Amino acid sequence: MFNYKGKTALITGASSGIGEAFADILAARGMNLVLVARSIDKLYELAEELSEQYSIRARVIPADLSREGAAQEVYQRTQELGVTVDLLVNNAGFATLGGFDTLNPEREHEEIMLNVTTLVDLTHAFVPAMLERKDGAVINVSSIAAFQPMPYEAVYGASKAFVLSFSLALWAEYRKRGVRIVALCPGPTETNFFKNLGTDNVPMLTKMHTPEVVVMTALHALEQGKPYAVDGRSNAFGVQVTHMAPLALTTRVFARVMRSHKQKKMTVGKRVRIAGQTSHIARDSKAG
Numbered sequence: 001m002f003n004y005k006g007k008t009a010l011i012t013g014a015s016s017g018i019g020e021a022f023a024d025i026l027a028a029r030g031m032n033l034v035l036v037a038r039s040i041d042k043l044y045e046l047a048e049e050l051s052e053q054y055s056i057r058a059r060v061i062p063a064d065l066s067r068e069g070a071a072q073e074v075y076q077r078t079q080e081l082g083v084t085v086d087l088l089v090n091n092a093g094f095a096t097l098g099g100f101d102t103l104n105p106e107r108e109h110e111e112i113m114l115n116v117t118t119l120v121d122l123t124h125a126f127v128p129a130m131l132e133r134k135d136g137a138v139i140n141v142s143s144i145a146a147f148q149p150m151p152y153e154a155v156y157g158a159s160k161a162f163v164l165s166f167s168l169a170l171w172a173e174y175r176k177r178g179v180r181i182v183a184l185c186p187g188p189t190e191t192n193f194f195k196n197l198g199t200d201n202v203p204m205l206t207k208m209h210t211p212e213v214v215v216m217t218a219l220h221a222l223e224q225g226k227p228y229a230v231d232g233r234s235n236a237f238g239v240q241v242t243h244m245a246p247l248a249l250t251t252r253v254f255a256r257v258m259r260s261h262k263q264k265k266m267t268v269g270k271r272v273r274i275a276g277q278t279s280h281i282a283r284d285s286k287a288g
Contacts, residue, residue, distance in 0.1 A: 002087075002137060002180065002223050005030030010078065010085045012065060012122070013092030015039035015046065018141060018186070021211035022089050023050060023058075025219070033058040034083055036065070036074055037092065059083065065092050066110040071121030085126045090119040090163075091141045095156035108155050115159035120166065127170075127179060134178030139218050140167045142183045144230060147239045149247070151255035160185075164228060171227035183228040184218040187235040207234065 009026045013019035015037035023033055027050040035043045040062045047058035061077050063070050078085060093115045096103050123138055130136025143156075146164035150157025167183035174181060188208045214231045221229035230236040242250050 002219075004087075006032075007086035008032040008034060008083055009087040009089060010034040010036065010074075010083075010122075010126070011089040011091060012036045012118075015042040018211045018214055019089070019091040020046065021215045022091060022139075022218075025212065025215050026087070027054040027056050027058070030054070030056065031087070032056050034061060034078060034081075034085065035059070036061045036063055038062065038064050065118040066114040068113070071118045071125060074122065075125035084129070086130070086136050088122060088126050088136075088138045089141075090122060090138065092118070093141065093159070095153055097153055099152060100154050103155075111155050112159060115156070116162050119163060123170070127174075130179045131174065131177055136178070137180040137182070137222055138167075138170070139182045139184055139222060141218075142167065142185045142228070144185050144187045144235050144239055146183075146185055148242050148254060149251045150258070151251065152258040168227050175225070175227075180222055180225060182218060182221045182226065184214070184221070184231070185228060185235075185239075186214045186217070186231040187238075207232065 004026065009022070009031045011019050011022050011026075011033065014023050014033075014035035016039070019037070023035060023046060027033060033047070033050065033056065035047055035058060037043055040060075043060045043062060047060050050056065051058045059081060061074055063074050065071065065074075094111060096107055096111055119140060123140075127136070127138065130138075140163050142163040143160040145153065145157040146160040148157070149161075164183045164185065167181050171181040171183075186209065190208050190210050209232055217229050217231040230239055
């Protein structure tokens with residue numbers, strides 16, 4: 001088991017989605033919180049709400065974790081506050097969708113900074129003290145995308161593959177030294193992920209889980225000392241089936257699915273624009 005009560009969890013991307021669910025569920029278990037995200041007003045609102053509801057202490061560290069050096073700034077702030085981080089939840093991340101050559105290189109760089117570099121930097125910052133205490137844990141939010149190259153989401157899939165590999169390696173290093181490492185691999189989840197990606201259509205969609213269900217999957221794995229957890233039976237089955245097929249074949253299949261999805265999105269957008277133009281012409285003719 002992992003003892004939550006009276007300890008402190010630092011959660012990145014805490015202002016919404018899975019990060020907010022981690023905050024709520026961990027506070028309910030008696031953990032104090034350090035909430036990290038860019039959304040300052042939402043963070044303070046959430047911190048006040050959870051503090052009152054669960055009688056815990058919730059601190060706020062506003063930060064843009066896609067910036068160089070952001071992780072060190074967060075660590076330094078925890079030192080100034082005198083906070084001991086017992087559970088680090090590296091949840092913050094985002095994806096980009098489209099042909100690699102069509103995407104903004106600066107946005108792709110920010111994606112790698114947030115999904116990979118900051119995650120590693122924060123782990124470097126907080127794990128040494130956990131090892132000294134022989135007590136602590138890290139939950140890194142990966143994805144089922146980690147198990148399969150993702151055409152048209154190439155950087156996102158690669159970043160999540162890194163998170164899974166990194167987490168498994170640290171689990172093996174520290175499993176007998178008192179520090180637990182878990183890679184959480186959710187599938188499609190009821191968050192703003194797809195909205196932020198610029199699409200409402202989810203290709204190859206299984207049943208979407210709530211953030212709360214995803215968090216409970218992670219905490220169960222943490223308590224059991226497991227190195228990773230795939231949320232949902234259908235997602236776990238899909239991961240296993242994918243590994244049974246030749247990698248080149250499954251990657252071509254994913255490319256075909258994502259290409260079809262991309263074309264569908266463009267066609268829908270074109271229809272919307274045409275409908276808007278028709279509506280505009282109709283209004284003009286009535287006005288005349």
